[in-house]
Amino acid sequence: MKVVLKVFRFNPENEDKPKYEKYELDLREDAVLLDALNEIKWKIDGTLSYRRSCRHGICGSCAVKLNGKNVLACKTPLKKAIEDFGEELVVEPLSNKKEKIIKDLVIDKKDFWDKNHKVKPFLIAEIDEHPKTENLIKPEEVEALEEADYCIACGCCYYACESLRENKEFLGPQALAKTYRFSADKRDNAKKERLSLVDSLGIGVWDCVKCQACIEVCPKGVDPFTKITHLHNQIFEEGIAKKNVATKHAEGFVHSIKKHGILDEGMLVLYSEGVNVIRHLPEAFSMFAKGKIKFPWNMPKSDQLEEIQKLVEISQTHELKD
Ligand code: SF4
Ligand code: SF4
Ligand code: FES
Secondary structure, three states: OEEEEEEEEOOOOOOOOOEEEEEEEEOOOOOEHHHHHHHHHHHHOOOOOOOOOOOOOOOOOOEEEEOOEEEEHHHOEHHHHHHHHOOEEEEEOOOOOHHHEEEOOEEOOHHHHHHHHHOOOOOOOOOOOOOOOOOOOOHHHHHOOOOHHHOOOOOOOHHHOHHHHHOOOOOHHHHHHHHHHHHOOOOOOOHHHHHHHHOOOOOOHHHOOOOOHHHHHOOOOOOHHHHHHHHHHHHHHOOOOEOOHHHHHHHHHHHHHHHHOOOOHHHHHHHHHHHHHHHHHHHHHHHHHOOOOOOHHHOOOOOOHHHHHHHHHHHOOOOOEO
């Protein structure tokens, strides 16, 4: 199989700017992207740098960007990649910010690892240091983790996250999925401490912008976004949620649905932001003019309001703290 790879090359030690090198390869039909990188390194240009170890989607080290999508090189069949992206395959590091490049496809992942460490990615429990048997949990308790324990810390989700582009402090999808992996584990004794950390504005679950890029790129099916929504619920269920613009926004949804059976966009902003709503007045006027939000006395109600109110009543489990 003929394959043309355009590979990002940059050695900050002796080059001013990156360039792309083109390599024409002849590979087996079942070759994966890592085979192509190995072919270049072993037979064409030994100076190419990239990370790899297991070749089986276990170690998470070979993550790169292929035509703009974060992938594991060892789990990406080239035949399928050509079908998806066309003849020209462009391989880049997960982040091509100049200050992050160590060499070629190898980046400095310190920011990623710092956030992973911040959420204490290990079981916190009183356990016998010399147990006679394993510390087992029931199958249904394992199911509650919903594959969060499959994460191999490859960073594909982290470097695709839209929220992180704007907010460098945000913990990001991997660290939040990791938090859920332990907050959902029956054996862990630090659930409240973990939830309090990710409840913080600026770094935590309320700063996810719900773009779902983390679901799309995760090679292990971890689905960090859904874990983030579970953390939202756990924060309310454990009585940790404090009154702030994010939790008031979540409550505003419930308030509006309870009252109308449908979402009242205008009141939702007022409910979440209180007097600060004044800064949104220009947008509010333009939305009123276009009929996107309604005055309270014009707000329609759902035909099934009573049924919806009963559902809200039985599913609501929390009060916000001051
Ligand atoms: S859904 Fe949230 S955590 Fe996932 S990539 Fe988007 S902003 Fe980041
Ligand atoms: S959640 Fe998925 S994409 Fe993110 S680091 Fe873990 S395995 Fe990689
Ligand atoms: S080399 Fe280990 S995940 Fe690809």
